[in-house]
Amino acid sequence: MTGLTLDHVIIAVHDLEVATADFTALLGRSPSWRGEHPQYGTRNTLFRIDNTYIELLGLGGGAGDPRWSGEIARFLDAHGEGVYALALGTSDVDATARDTRERGLEVIDPADGDGIDVDTGARREWRNAMVSLKSTNGARLFFIQHKSPADALPLAPAVVGEGAYVQRMDHAVVLSADMEASRRLWGDALGARLALDRTFPERNTRILFYRLRDITIEISGGAQQTEEGLGKPDRLWGLAWGVGNVEATCARLRAAGIEVSGPRRGIKPGTLVATVKGQHAHGVAMLLIEHTPESFKPESREAHGEAFDNAPPSRAFTVKALDHVVVSTADLDATVARWASTLDLHASESWQPEGAGFRLAKLPAGNAFVELVQPLTADHRVAQTIAERGQGMYSISIEVDSLDTAVADLRAKGVPVSDPEPGIWDGTRVARINKSAANGVSVQLIERP
The missing domain is CATH 3.10.180.10 (2,3-Dihydroxybiphenyl 1,2-Dioxygenase, domain 1)
Known part of the structure; x- marks a missing residue:
């Protein structure tokens, strides 16, 4: 199956204008794109960072198809703002849909889509395929193949000083009540590489790390499977942003009136982290993380328990x-x-x-x-x-x-x-x-x- 990436993350919001202003402040970057979808009754703002992009999705822009606008409205009513879906990138969405069906997923037939930037008139085209919630433990996932060049969505310009803006996504967190079902989805059906399977008995916690290129999908749940957890839906919960200087980023956010705790030492040696709190996060659990040179040493990875033994041995390039x-x-x-x-x-x-x-x-x-x-x-x-x-x-x-x-x-x-x-x-x-x-x-x- 074609290797998947975390193409982008969709965050559902009540007020798109407020959320756009908040994420501009959080990321330290101005938007890459502002779109309206009258056929769906939705609007969005996109921020392309170095290894993925974030889509803020809200209602508006016309009555649209109630199947789409209604789904967003129901999500907001039931859960409030937060991570709505993960878009998994592929170079051949039809082949990916076919392959994952053979692995047991229920995938809707791929369809073409397009979007227009309301500010510039620029146009982007893609082809995507939704995965049924019945196949994903309740987590919204879909496959997407971009038909437009990569630079059709420009990098979100930094509006703050060097090191104080969000550079990349480090990992996304999924909460699971059925860890074995999550393992079957991400490992068996989607074919993502398992980098870590670790249990912390003292905390009754088990975590799975799946790698999608340079972004980790962290699945977190109980160390012991409970009967009441079987069949419960997964929850797309949090995002960790990579920054060049977490102390400078925290100072900038506090100056903007955004609540932040930290910085503090991360669990992995050589990392510094901070937590973004309050309404500016729009229902997303957010972590800022800075990797110092120490975090890339082999002993740091061993201390963190990162099991990369199932990955092909890497060699330095020349x-x-x-x-x-x-x-x-x-x-x-x-x-x-x-x-x-x-x-x-x-x-x-x-x-x-x-x-x-x-x-x-x-x-x-x-x-x-x-x-x-x-x-x-x-x-x-x-x-x-x-x-x-x-x-x-x-x-x-x-x-x-x-x-x-x-x-x-x-x-x-x-x-x-x-x-x-x-x-x-x-x-x-x-x-x-x-x-x-x-x-x-x-x-x-x-x-x-």
Whole structure:
């Protein structure tokens, strides 16, 4: 079965505008997207962080299909605000639906969907498949395949200082009254990798850690199965946010009037944590977590009991060379001529990739090259960078021996990095390290055939 990711988390809220303001303050990031769905009678706000995105979902935007708006209303009436659903990402939703049906899940036929940002008019398309609540112990899950490019949903811009905003999701917590049923769902049916199965008899607690790429799904329940727990629904309960500096984040939140306890040492050696409390959390149990270098040492993992023995052995990736540097320009032809006359670097090729909103030129320089890029539309990210900072150095590209190994290794160290995708140069694959992990420098990893 195609490997699953935690594509996004849906949080149901009563007042979308209030929740949007609160999450902007909580995350330290402004929204990536604001959408309306008149056909469903719902509205949403999206915040894309480094390894997933958060969807705040509220009623409004038209009468819509009562099957959708009514379901949200019933959830809010019964449970109040909180985590409503987990969206599991896949590269082939039809294959995933077929495979999980064969494993015993009841999955509704995949259907196409789309959304429009009410602020920009941008459009995104996807295909998803809902999983019946009867198959998921009552936890709302669905599979989603994005048909639009990853950058169709832009990264939520940070609005606070370095280290004080939420960078990524560390883990999501599910409360279970039937741990064996949860194990069958996440392990047997969904095929997620079990990283930890640990019991704490003194606390009558059992926890299961399932890994979806670099995000953990933590299932928590009783160490001893009770008869009354059999058949009771699971509860999507909490989210843990990874931050660069938990002390700075706590200070920022307190200054904004948000109740926080901590920071304090986490259970895992080398971590610092804090708890977000009060109405600003909108019914979600929230933890802030900072991983210090100590938390990545083998002895720290052993002390925490993280059983990674069932995972394939990892090896460090190798940096092969500086592949190229990217320089932004508003006038490609003039810049090519200037580099030729000034540095005697001449363009070996100049072209516009099919369907791309930019032109580029390649200027070989020894074993590396300079890539000059001219955006063709004002909304292109390179154009936005030029508008903010002027023309100049845009990014560096580093060649690695194995992109998949590099991404896995960096994520294991807590470094936010995008999923691998095809590059613009023939046969290449690339992934991008978030600027927050590289002193504000945009770094691209590239694998060549």
